[in-house]
Amino acid sequence: MKDKYQIVLSGVGGQGLIACGSLVAEAAIIYEDKYATLTSSYGVETRGTFTKSDIIISGKEIFYPEVIKEDIVLSLAQVAYDRYIDKIDSDAILIYDSSLVTQIKDSKAKQYGFPFTDLARELGNITVANVIALGAIIKMSGILSQESVLNAIKDKYEEKPKVMELNTKALEKGLEIAAII
Amino acid sequence: MKDKYQIVLSGVGGQGLIACGSLVAEAAIIYEDKYATLTSSYGVETRGTFTKSDIIISGKEIFYPEVIKEDIVLSLAQVAYDRYIDKIDSDAILIYDSSLVTQIKDSKAKQYGFPFTDLARELGNITVANVIALGAIIKMSGILSQESVLNAIKDKYEEKPKVMELNTKALEKGLEIAAII
Amino acid sequence: MKGSNKVRFMQGNEAMAEGAFAAGARFYAGYPITPSSEIAEISARRLPQLGGVYVQMEDELGSMAAIIGASAAGKKSFTATSGPGFSLMQENLGVAVMAEVPCVIINVQRSGPSTGLATKPAQGDFMQSRWGTHGDHGIIVISPSTVEDCYYLMIKAFNFSEKYRTPVVFLADEIIGHLQERVVINDIDPEDIVTRELPSCDPEDYKPFEIGESGIAPLAYYGSEYIVRLTSSTHDESGYSNSKPENADKFIRHYTDKIEKNKKDITIVRKYNLEDADYAIITFGCTTRSALEAVEILKAEGKKVGILQLVTLWPFADDEVLEVCNQVKGVVVPELNLGQLIREVERVNKKNIPIVGVNKVNSLSIHPNEIIDKIREVEKCQR
């Protein structure tokens, strides 16, 4: 496993990317005793426009908290996909929501599409598309163990059992579909 | 005549020292083509407490506008007298209002007392004590011509003939009493 | 007013107001504060006579806002205040920077910090006048040392403001504001009055922040054929909010660059006795007068001491100060504060000559002898 992972979660405002990023970071920090940073970039005009969160996970202290070279990019919207597809290197992977990203381009990086939003709708709540995606990322990259993320979900929704259950299911769904590839 | 005169008008708030100082300065500037500066020192607490105006008259441009070495000091109150009496040099003169300054001390400088306030009362208005004093100063020091000061008074009270008359009388009274000495 | 080309006896505050009117100012919004209130009082009396408007706002925040609004509506505008009010104006001063609206802010400095001593002089806002509002910006600050300065430099202040579409701070002090002295008021040649460049393009093409040939964007006024969009947010050339990095970079640099790059034009310094001086006094505002008196006294002793008076305080006269530092054996910097200007002199000083401050904060002016004493001290630094 690499010593340092640089992950970008991208999409549009309102998709819960920060919340999702913080699950990853919490899992890394609290349950795997790693270092992690999370930064987000947003403007006043973000409602519905491009947003991203940079997550860095490392065994050592992290200095510059922005992603310099992407290892994993998640794109939950076409604008987000378009921004990264030409940019990222061949050793990176790009995962996108095939329910929303419809115009696919060639890229140096490997890319994988999953219908996260459709799957989320099946689970009864499209807001968990991000967590399904998270499951997929974990499965594919191995950056974190499933337990860590499950524990992070449990901590986060301690007082809201229903939300916890939904998110757990979403994570499992992500792990499941990524296993299929 | 000296090239530079440093004059202090001292007293308490409300005695019209600044107005009086500005008559001197206007006379010097407008009617004798000299340079003159006027600065005053007062605090928020001045109502009834010590105030002074520094006037410098010179044939050349004046830099530092505060009196460094007094040539003439006018003291219209005991507090003002007490401040200057021990301080001023032997070549200076101190003129005080003997109606108000009652505790007289020895000094290096020559000192002259006149009952300015009593004289002003005789003229019907104690507020012109300062102008009477001004007349005395001019007469004794010769720093300015009578006409210059009279003209300055005329300019100042152009639109208030009664006030002009009162002030003119006051000036004349000052010139008169100083002549007596 | 007794007419023009006349010798007059005037107060500094009065001369500032009259200078503003002579520069074309026809709008004053302010909130009274000692020792600047005479400027408000004179403006209240004089402006309606000139067809202009005086309005006393509810506070200094509103005063600063109102002069910006009035200027955008086409009237040359100004306000006057002192320390506490100047602090309150800082937020909206930034609006004038960002929206590039010309205006003049007079600060007649008094003894601080905070409420301090309202009737006493100080020069404690030297640094604040440059850095008081948040974020990067440039600003022009001018400081008078005579009552005549109050009049003529005020015209310069308005001219710079109009020419560079920027707020100008007129940093006076209680001594100069309340000083009354002889002034000669000349007729101002209309050529010497600068008024902002108006657009000449097709009204449809007008962009209020499009930097023209002069390096400054022409500024139309509200009510003209040219639609004017002004904003305190980071904006593009048209005045729409814009958060693109390139755009932010361009404009934020512009606010500083338009001042710094025109330093030559903006910088006013005065040199006295500097030609063959061994020592120099670097000074501004009221303290210049103490320095001049000191130099006169020293001259009588045969000492060669010169003065560099900074009339333009900001942008800082790096070149002129450096030149002096390179020439003399030591510099004395008298200030009615605990050492503000001296930091800039130290920054510029490359040859490590001794630089000594005369710093006074007891609410009295600096006596010429205090400067003389320091000159002697600096002399001793020389081995």
Add this chain to the structure above:
Amino acid sequence: MKGSNKVRFMQGNEAMAEGAFAAGARFYAGYPITPSSEIAEISARRLPQLGGVYVQMEDELGSMAAIIGASAAGKKSFTATSGPGFSLMQENLGVAVMAEVPCVIINVQRSGPSTGLATKPAQGDFMQSRWGTHGDHGIIVISPSTVEDCYYLMIKAFNFSEKYRTPVVFLADEIIGHLQERVVINDIDPEDIVTRELPSCDPEDYKPFEIGESGIAPLAYYGSEYIVRLTSSTHDESGYSNSKPENADKFIRHYTDKIEKNKKDITIVRKYNLEDADYAIITFGCTTRSALEAVEILKAEGKKVGILQLVTLWPFADDEVLEVCNQVKGVVVPELNLGQLIREVERVNKKNIPIVGVNKVNSLSIHPNEIIDKIREVEKCQR
């Protein structure tokens, strides 16, 4: 909170709030503003749990006033804001200086000037934090570069504030304020919490501004046996208005001296890799992280580049900066502004080594490569 000595994932703004509570703060008054609002939101939720009070005032002027009042009434108090609000606080910041009332003001810097770009980072208030309020004064300014700093340095900030009876500015930036990262929260030893010295004299003899042995006047609180008279006017030891020159001199100097003379105690700097460095990066706040990353990269290339991180920004670490300037061949000063810190480095630099800035105002952070490029540039300055 999950308890103490715990590893946590926390946001900078959250850590600042929790740090304040750990320092004993029990009163927050503020007015929301991006990017600091989380501090208000967390305080609104947490303070009543701790028996403390959160109040949203009508504006930042009132917020600053309220924390001064609350502190005088005995509660450790703080507020949080960003550029526009910080500008509005300047007048009352001066009250805290003059009345010597401890309090902490957090400024999470955003892109300016004026309204600017509310969600974007900058370090444009470095100079303002020192000189923003009118008149002479001293002030302590501290700047964090990690989320852990937000917590632990906040405790320091309160400690300095209490120890020196002075306002302390906690100058963060959007990057650190919104950064979420790993922190280890340890139990704070009660010994490490400083609380203002209370008077111990006979209540009849108490004078709220009488400087004691420690160099600082003990401060009683409203409601205690000791009558406390506080004022924004120049005052004597008892807190009565006083316009005597000796008195003004004494106190105005005191506000600066109590900070400058305790520089040793107040100055916090961090040195990385400086031992045998050929070049140095002098930095503060978020930019430190870019510098650290740059140094790591350069290290791999075999270059000896060190970092002097200023944690205490003001009083300025003249000695530490001078030491570095005397050691290295060149200095790079990266800042998210057009060159503020660099002016101070230039001032202190005596050997005329090259000092180069990396100045960025496009609302993005400084990429490590931008620093590396400048290091290479400075290398070339060496013949």
Add this chain to the structure above:
Amino acid sequence: MNVISINRNRCKRCGICIEFCPVKLFDTEIDGTPIPQRIEKCTGCKLCELRCPDIAIKVEVIKDERQ
């Protein structure tokens, strides 16, 4: 019959027009976009247009010439 047109680029699917049409003539797509149905019921009151926060709906009232 009146013409009710919806600018899909502007419409944010807030549901206001749908909810407060006095004659409830809108149906919705799954994403919430209003679909004018039962157009014959439209009274031409224009409340949907006036209350649309996004200037996304326009009602053109066609006067019935026969009356």
Add this chain to the structure above:
Amino acid sequence: MNVISINRNRCKRCGICIEFCPVKLFDTEIDGTPIPQRIEKCTGCKLCELRCPDIAIKVEVIKDERQ
């Protein structure tokens, strides 16, 4: 009879007590200092004391024991 005392150090000769004493019992010195006269008329209303801006006048009401 009531005792009316004036603190000459505090009194600023504003004339308020003189003007608004319901029984007009004050005369004045040339400099404006109030001189209580006709003290027998004093009703003890204390309005002079209450309205004095300088805490310069005190009225001690002596109850007439005979009544």
Add this chain to the structure above:
Amino acid sequence: MPKMKMEDYLIEKKLPFFWCAGCGDGIVLSSILKSFANLGYDRKNTVVVTGIGCWGKADDYINTHTFHGTHGRALAFATGIKLANPKLNVIVLMGDGDGATIGGNHLIHAARRNVDITAILVNNFNYGMTGGQYSGTTPEESYTITSRYGHIEPSFDLCNLVEAAGAPYVARGSVYHVVQLQKFIEEGLQKKGFSFIEVISTCPTHFGRLNGMKKAPDIMRWIKDNSVSIAAAEKLSPEELEKKFVLGKFADRDIPDYSTKYQAIIDKCTAKAAKGGVTIER
């Protein structure tokens, strides 16, 4: 003059608005622009001044002269504009935070001073822009991100306040009652003197979400259900009125405006000056 349409004042290329789905701001903006059209406003003679907040972003879509100032100070900028050129139509757009919390002092003084400005304050009961903190109009007991335990502060009755400060025209409308709202706006624009129109509006994203009205129609209905006319309000007890929005016109009186009175002074002074020498009254 050709008949004008709303679109003549709208910068269509900037649409869709940046506001959230269901935000009342867009409704008020349309009403204003329609009023401009109905009154045939010349956009080159019209200045829209905005504060900072979600509503404060309205100027981005308006085709007249604009000034986007600092948070809370819009009326002060506008005062300068209007006094410098009394011929301009000056319209000020403010949020409840902007206009009545941080900007409260300018509001009452502008009302008192009676400068001929039309102020339209959109009251969505919170600071939308910064994430939903409480403002001076947040209803007691409601929830915001900074009053999570229930808000304890009473809220302003802004119309009452502004009327007490001296404004000649004061009205309250709502984004639900759009026809009435537009009438108030047109009246306000036409009024010579300071006119103030408070608009009860929606912030589904923050105020709505935290108070159980996540969807825009929910808050619209809440506004509808809790609104009463002035006439109806008079019949309610103070308790019944407590949480109601009283809609209607509270003041409509004629008071000479500032610029008219100032012009009289200028005329007097300049006439005297022309006759040689100005004498000061006192």
Add this chain to the structure above:
Amino acid sequence: MPKMKMEDYLIEKKLPFFWCAGCGDGIVLSSILKSFANLGYDRKNTVVVTGIGCWGKADDYINTHTFHGTHGRALAFATGIKLANPKLNVIVLMGDGDGATIGGNHLIHAARRNVDITAILVNNFNYGMTGGQYSGTTPEESYTITSRYGHIEPSFDLCNLVEAAGAPYVARGSVYHVVQLQKFIEEGLQKKGFSFIEVISTCPTHFGRLNGMKKAPDIMRWIKDNSVSIAAAEKLSPEELEKKFVLGKFADRDIPDYSTKYQAIIDKCTAKAAKGGVTIER
């Protein structure tokens, strides 16, 4: 407790006051200190907060805890003091410039927020301290150093404004009507919640001099002649009322004060915390 006298709260050694002859400030100060005495205030539990102005210098003569803040901000400082320690008696002294012109926003918000403070505003119709410029209460058509051609701005009816802002106790007295004034001050001090007392007062030096009332008794008489009670005012026409001072109590209602409500939240939170873990309402 021993019976207290005015002198127990007065710093006699500082007398004579710095105020001008005939200035109303000293009359109000005496009334306040007498009220402290009558209510047996413990000076160690009392904080007097002042603004900047002639009246703002009152703290120099008062023997309690004091805070002399910046111009216009006294109520904001006082809010911090009171909320930090609700047991203190907090009294705020402000001028008309201080409290109602530059400080108007703090005034209306303090009134709304209902912090238990007693605010005593001395209205002398101008800025005494800085030389007599007009303020937000300067009567229309009167003369000041900055309205030499006659003032054109309407003035605030401060009691009306503060009542509209929500204050539970509002009264207006005058330095002529000293007995009534002291009654209002005592009531205000005793009122739990924000109480506001406006005092019509004299500034012979500036306002008086410029308006033909150079001597203190002249302005005192002007106040006397132009004052009417609320009851009498009701019988007057608006025109007749125009330049009158209506003296009396305008509001006296019971509204729970801020600290009481805040304490309830603290109690709830800390009780929950004691039971282990705090849950947030929403």
